[in-house]
Amino acid sequence: MVGRHSVKRCPDEPHEMHAVTAGPGDDLLDVPNEEERDRVAELLKAACVGGFNYFKNAPADRLPLLGGPAVYAGGLLLHGFDVPWWAIGGPTIPAGIIAYAAGVNRLSMPSTIGVTLAALTCGSWLATVAELGAGRLLNWVYVGMFGAGYGLYRWARHRARKRNGRPVAEPQPETVSPESPRIAWEGYFAGWGMEGAAVIASEPTRLGERALINTKGTGKRASTFGTKALEERVAEDFDVQPARVRISTAGLPAGQILVSVQLIDPWATIVPHPLFDPNSEIVLPEVADIREPQPIGMDPETGEPLTITLWDDDGGKQTFIVAVNGGGKSVTLNDILERLTAAFNTVVWGINVSKAQEMRRWAPALDLSACGRDQRKRARVMLRMARKLIVWRGAQHRDSANVIPTERQPMLVLVIDELSALAKTDDGVIDMSIVEDLVYVASKGRSEAVVLLIADQRNTQGAIGSTNISTQITNYVVLKGVSSGDLTRIGVAVPDMGEYGGQHAGVAATVLKSEDRARLGRTFALAAGKTAETGLQQIDRIVASRLPNSLEGGAIAHLGEMYASLKAGQMPSAAVTEDLEREVAEDLAAGEDQSLDTPPEATSSAERSQTIDEIRQRHLFVVPPLTPEGQERARQMRQAGSERQGAREDQPAASPLPAGVRDKLITLLEGDGIATRDVETALGVSSATAWRYMNQLRSEGVVESRGTGPATRWVRRGDDVA
Structure with a gap:
């Protein structure tokens, strides 16, 4: 039995009469009680859980830390079992070659070189320690090499994520805690009309949960479930807005759908720009590549x-x-x-x-x-x-x-x-x-x-x-x-x-x-x-x-005075502008320009007459001229049409609008004018009918329209909109 403080041991060889002399106040029976044992157990448990979460949150960044002690312990074991150095050094070179060959097919060249150097360094360390043992100098050399290698590895990963616009900061905790109750998807299938469906996989997201569902057992096509009606039904069950439910089949094999439910409002807060948010999850590269x-x-x-x-x-x-x-x-x-x-x-x-x-x-x-x-x-x-x-x-x-x-x-x-x-x-x-x-x-x-x-x-x-x-x-x-x-x-x-x-x-x-x-x-x-x-x-x-x-030098020289003038904040001279217009006209004449939706109109009556004559000649080339009988029949038809038109013009014009409707519209027009929606409300008609009424008044010269689209207003002809 040994005390915790000053203890006098017997100088003789071990024998039955060993005695322990304790100082004043020492407790010879220093046995931890149950409360202390529980506290130690809790500390050990917390340390294990904390260590596990530490490596779980960023495995790619932190798991290599375990490789350092593992390689060091491996060297000590090899030295303890008297393994010769050549048994380790011999396979080291083939291992480096294999690592390089495997990395070339799967990794970038810098990553491949890093993996190869890591394999050669580990093999060299194991061979050296197996032969010489781990002395003080070798320990410091190993710590320095491992620290430099791990720092280079973290720097390379940081640069890669920064170049790709990925988050560099440590992952933030999920909005929905992993300990929160998971959604029992199968319990909702009957109400969604998906009897026989099965959950392939489900996982929590930052805002809720999503599930990959196999719909083959329902006897229906997966596309029949990707509808607004089903999204609304799912939203009703979870008491969220329909826009926070997404059902998709894009990129999935036949017979599968992906259902995502956002239990937390994703738009509750804005997303600050990363340049002005020190806690941003996304880090923008200082120099971008288009x-x-x-x-x-x-x-x-x-x-x-x-x-x-x-x-x-x-x-x-x-x-x-x-x-x-x-x-x-x-x-x-x-x-x-x-x-x-x-x-x-x-x-x-x-x-x-x-x-x-x-x-x-x-x-x-x-x-x-x-x-x-x-x-x-x-x-x-x-x-x-x-x-x-x-x-x-x-x-x-x-x-x-x-x-x-x-x-x-x-x-x-x-x-x-x-x-x-x-x-x-x-x-x-x-x-x-x-x-x-x-x-x-x-x-x-x-x-x-x-x-x-x-x-x-x-x-x-x-x-x-x-x-x-x-x-x-x-x-x-x-x-x-x-x-x-x-x-x-x-x-x-x-x-x-x-x-x-x-x-x-x-x-x-x-x-x-x-x-x-x-x-x-x-x-x-x-x-x-x-x-x-x-x-x-x-x-x-x-x-x-x-x-x-700036543009390349050859382009700047080609653009010439136009570019130089605009850079100086001035407009190019008239001669330079004319040269530019001439070059564009030459491009158009060469047929390099894209045709527009509206054909170009003739700029004079002579050009329009020439165009009409060309169309007439093409028409006569395709359609043969009429016979004398046909010409006489066409003359009679034109004469009859003229007589009917004259009879219509002699009759007094009558508005097709009912008298009551016309009077109401005239009354509504008094003032600043009206919109089509006002006509719909006042007369209780559809938008198409309201538009037809106002269009009729416009054809009679009573009103005119101002503006386009939904902003159109109808006013008495000659009036202005206030």
């Missing part, structure tokens, strides 16, 4: 970045941002501009001939910009220069079909906000010269790394001037309030943005047509606040540290 997908937001359910692709192996992507007022269009454009101005292989030209509050802030980081109504001519010259750049790049020799954006030959992105304001003149008429330039860039610029990034409220011909622009769009960012017609024109299944996201601004779906699916999430709230810290001053803080990139 050849990689660019993070512009986050999927709240998975925590993955919401990305947009502006270039891939097929060339540049023409991008359209569609949203109603207040839908987050400007904020989304700010997110994209932040990534474009950070890219080392991208040149940005910005155009906004409307209010241009945000574009003016970005202007110092852009190569060229045209902001405000007074710079419409400048914007026109920029479009013409983009055409000229496309022609010049297409004539240069290169080894690839498409221009690959590099620092020496960057991609040109024309960012056009409020496209409808640019495509139309001040009086609302389509400016066909600008539309022609837009169509040319959209159709010819993909392979030459010259692309459009345009934003507007609609993607219709009436809004943007030509469907030949929208048909070239391969990339969409769809936000709040986009109509079903606009979604149909996209050609890819997109959730109803009127329901998805709960009408929150910034909720977006990015659509790349080649992928045939939509990525969903919420864009970063960049310059979206109303205070100085969260408003437009955020753009100023970003721009202060960024300089604009």
Whole structure:
């Protein structure tokens, strides 16, 4: 028995009369009681659980820490069993060769070299310790080598995640705790009409839970369950909004569906921009590469970045941002501009001939910009220069079909906000010269790394001037309030943005047509606040540290005085502008221009007469002339028609509107005019009938319409709308 403090041991050899002398106050019977044993057990349990969770939260980063003690202990065991060094050193070289061969087929070259060096280092250490043992010097050498190797491994992983736009910080705890009750999916199948279905796998998400379900046992096709009606039924069972339930079959084998339920509101808070949020789960690379997908937001359910692709192996992507007022269009454009101005292989030209509050802030980081109504001519010259750049790049020799954006030959992105304001003149008429330039860039610029990034409220011909622009769009960012017609024109299944996201601004779906699916999430709230810290001053803080990139030297020389004048803040001379117009006209004459939706009209009556004569000659070439009898019959028919028309003109004109309806409409027109919806309410008729009534009054010359679309108002002819 040995005491805890000073103890006097017998100096003799062990014998039966050993005695222990304890000092004053020593407890010779130092046996831990039950309470102390329980406390020690709890501490050991907590240490084990804590260690397990530590490695579980980031296994790829932390499990290599266990390899250090394991290799060290292996060397000691080999030395203890007198294993010769050559038995370990001999297989070390083949092991390094095998590691290199396996890594070449599965890993990148830096990772392959790292794995090979790790194998050779471990083998060398084991052989050395097996022969010499673990002395003090070898211990310090081993600790230093292991620390350096592990630090290099963590640095490489950090760089890889930063380059890919992945979260670098430690994983955050899930919103739904793993200890919370799991959903008993099988108990709901009967109410969902899915008797016989089976759960393949289920897992908690950041916002709820999702399950992969096999529907083959139901006797129904999996596609029959991917309906709005079933999503609403699931939402009723969990007492959530229907938009927080998603049922999908995309990318799954036949007979399977994926059901996801968001038990927690994903849109309760905005997503701050990572540059202004020290706790952001997504870290943006300081220098971006336009050849990689660019993070512009986050999927709240998975925590993955919401990305947009502006270039891939097929060339540049023409991008359209569609949203109603207040839908987050400007904020989304700010997110994209932040990534474009950070890219080392991208040149940005910005155009906004409307209010241009945000574009003016970005202007110092852009190569060229045209902001405000007074710079419409400048914007026109920029479009013409983009055409000229496309022609010049297409004539240069290169080894690839498409221009690959590099620092020496960057991609040109024309960012056009409020496209409808640019495509139309001040009086609302389509400016066909600008539309022609837009169509040319959209159709010819993909392979030459010259692309459009345009934003507007609609993607219709009436809004943007030509469907030949929208048909070239391969990339969409769809936000709040986009109509079903606009979604149909996209050609890819997109959730109803009127329901998805709960009408929150910034909720977006990015659509790349080649992928045939939509990525969903919420864009970063960049310059979206109303205070100085969260408003437009955020753009100023970003721009202060960024300089604009420039085109390659040959392109600048080819653009000549036009480019130099705009860089100096001046308009090119009249002679230079005329030369540019002549080059564009030569391109049109050579047939390089895309045909527009509306055929060109003749500019004079003589040209129109000539066109009609040509059509008549072609018609007579196909259809033989009438016989004398046929000509006489045609003359009689024309005479009869003239007589009937004269009889109708002699009769007094009568309005097809009932007298009571006509009187009510005349009364409603007194004042500031009325909208079609007012007619529907006053008369209790459908919108089509109300429109027919007002159209009849317009044909009689009583009223005229002001405005287009839902904003149309009807006023008495000659009156003004207040």
